[in-house]
Amino acid sequence: MPVKRQTLRIIRIEGSIAAMSRPLPSPWLAVPLLVTPLAAQATQYLSIEQAQRLFFPSATGHTPQPLALTAEQARNIEKTTGVRVVNPRPKVWRATAGDTLLGHVFVDQVYGKHEFITYALAVTAGGQVAGVEILDYRETHGDQVRQPRWRAQFLGKDANDAVKLGRDIQNISGATLSCRHLTDGVRRLLATHRALLAAQP
Amino acid sequence: MNAPLALPLTGALHRAQPWLGTLVGIEASGLPPAQLARAVDRAFAAVARVHDLMSFHEPASELSHLNRAAHAGPVPIGGHLRRVLRAACRLSALTDGRFDVTVAPTLVHWGYLPGSPDNTEPSGDWRDIRLGNDGTVRFARPLLIDLGGIAKGYAVDLAIASLRRAGVPQACVNAGGDLRFYGREPRRIGVRDPVDPRQIRLLPPLLQGAVATSCVADTRRRHGRGWRSPLVDPHRGRAWAAAGSVTVVARSCLYADALTKPVAMDPAACEPVLRRLHAQALLLPAA
Numbered sequence: 001m002p003v004k005r006q007t008l009r010i011i012r013i014e015g016s017i018a019a020m021s022r023p024l025p026s027p028w029l030a031v032p033l034l035v036t037p038l039a040a041q042a043t044q045y046l047s048i049e050q051a052q053r054l055f056f057p058s059a060t061g062h063t064p065q066p067l068a069l070t071a072e073q074a075r076n077i078e079k080t081t082g083v084r085v086v087n088p089r090p091k092v093w094r095a096t097a098g099d100t101l102l103g104h105v106f107v108d109q110v111y112g113k114h115e116f117i118t119y120a121l122a123v124t125a126g127g128q129v130a131g132v133e134i135l136d137y138r139e140t141h142g143d144q145v146r147q148p149r150w151r152a153q154f155l156g157k158d159a160n161d162a163v164k165l166g167r168d169i170q171n172i173s174g175a176t177l178s179c180r181h182l183t184d185g186v187r188r189l190l191a192t193h194r195a196l197l198a199a200q201p
Numbered sequence: 202m203n204a205p206l207a208l209p210l211t212g213a214l215h216r217a218q219p220w221l222g223t224l225v226g227i228e229a230s231g232l233p234p235a236q237l238a239r240a241v242d243r244a245f246a247a248v249a250r251v252h253d254l255m256s257f258h259e260p261a262s263e264l265s266h267l268n269r270a271a272h273a274g275p276v277p278i279g280g281h282l283r284r285v286l287r288a289a290c291r292l293s294a295l296t297d298g299r300f301d302v303t304v305a306p307t308l309v310h311w312g313y314l315p316g317s318p319d320n321t322e323p324s325g326d327w328r329d330i331r332l333g334n335d336g337t338v339r340f341a342r343p344l345l346i347d348l349g350g351i352a353k354g355y356a357v358d359l360a361i362a363s364l365r366r367a368g369v370p371q372a373c374v375n376a377g378g379d380l381r382f383y384g385r386e387p388r389r390i391g392v393r394d395p396v397d398p399r400q401i402r403l404l405p406p407l408l409q410g411a412v413a414t415s416c417v418a419d420t421r422r423r424h425g426r427g428w429r430s431p432l433v434d435p436h437r438g439r440a441w442a443a444a445g446s447v448t449v450v451a452r453s454c455l456y457a458d459a460l461t462k463p464v465a466m467d468p469a470a471c472e473p474v475l476r477r478l479h480a481q482a483l484l485l486p487a488a
Contacts, residue, residue: 025481026481027475027482028482029404029483031485032392032402032405043217043226045215046215131218132219134216134217172390172392172401173380173390173393173413173414179223179224180222182224183219186219
């Protein structure tokens with residue numbers, strides 16, 4: 001039987017014991033069953049506190065720092081980065097060890113065609129990026145992500161409030177998502193840092 | 202004494218960072234929290250290394266240097282880039298050129314990659330990549346290489362290897378849907394349905410393996426009467442724009458990632474390659 005001969009030849013080339021112990025599977029997977037529709041997917045990665053500790057493990061304090069961009073500052077940031085400033089009051093924490101400023105942690109949201117991402121950006125006292133961590137990620141294939149009301153329901157909330165993936169599905173293949181909006185967001189926050197925080201002692 | 206990271210004491214950690222133009226998620230469990238945090242840090246460092254070396258977009262990457270200089274003479278390259286190029290050439294040979302990392306000029310021309318379209322005349326193909334035994338590489342003709350179809354898979358493999366070395370008993374690394382996992386409990390990976398992205402289809406439970414999916418419907422654009430997509434058929438220089446999806450299950454994410462492209466173009470011709478690499482494919486039609 002030609003199929004069988006080919007199987008033997010492959011085993012010899014690969015020399016794999018695992019392959020010898022069971023028949024080589026067909027290279028084609030049968031089309032699996034369809035599962036119930038999945039309207040939205042949500043993954044929570046880190047809390048703000050966990051991200052702060054990851055970025056600045058030696059920090060002894062993280063204090064919120066109220067910031068407000070003036071209309072002119074926002075326009076300048078938009079001009080230099082090419083990214084729209086939607087929220088003129090970014091959420092920022094100062095990370096300090098005793099009296100020394102270690103850096104700042106920003107928490108911000110961006111959204112694309114189907115995804116809504118909350119992320120944290122750490123900037124050192126010298127203005128360098130110390131890290132980017134995704135805090136939570138929500139995906140929808142309705143048009144909800146375009147509606148401010150849909151996005152607003154997640155602000156400051158825990159991911160547990162959202163629709164979750166079924167327990168037995170840990171990951172989805174083929175969810176190719178771009179991080180373009182995220183890199184735009186990081187650029188915008190770095191410009192914000194330069195405008196409002198870099199000159200501070 | 203350093204205070205341990207106060208992460209959840211269940212011994213599970215799930216983090217994600219932007220790398221390689223997508224989100225890379227790492228999920229690990231089964232070790233004390235502090236050890237797990239260090240292991241995940243190192244796994245992300247491995248992904249970052251691949252990003253720094255193999256980015257087409259960064260002018261300072263090793264790949265960009267290669268694209269500028271390897272036509273003029275042999276360029277010494279590091280072990281990571283060498284391994285990826287060797288695997289890419291092996292796959293090109295096995296698939297009769299259906300997988301080809303030198304289609305970048307077409308992608309630049311179509312605006313999927315940065316660069317000036319004027320000096321992107323495609324002149325050679327994968328056979329012009331000459332890998333020397335002395336750790337150098339040379340292009341026989343001017344080439345532009347883009348590793349967008351294989352580097353993500355390699356990065357996932359490196360991260361998985363790093364987690365295994367650190368003794369993590371169960372982990373999954375997912376780079377924008379190209380993923381690899383291992384552990385004590387079997388996992389069911391979901392594959393998005395190309396007809397309706399709100400539906401997913403479940404693969405049979407697996408203890409370990411790599412899964413990658415290619416779906417050009419997400420990235421294709423109308424151009425005149427036809428389509429353009431980042432999936433270029435190297436034989437004809439045309440875009441592959443069929444709306445279905447191809448999923449490959451393989452032992453390594455590098456091969457899973459890379460195999461989705463030639464299988465999408467010509468499934469029947471790739472059957473021996475799939476057998477040879479112990480991979481399986483799932484074709485989901487558009488309608």
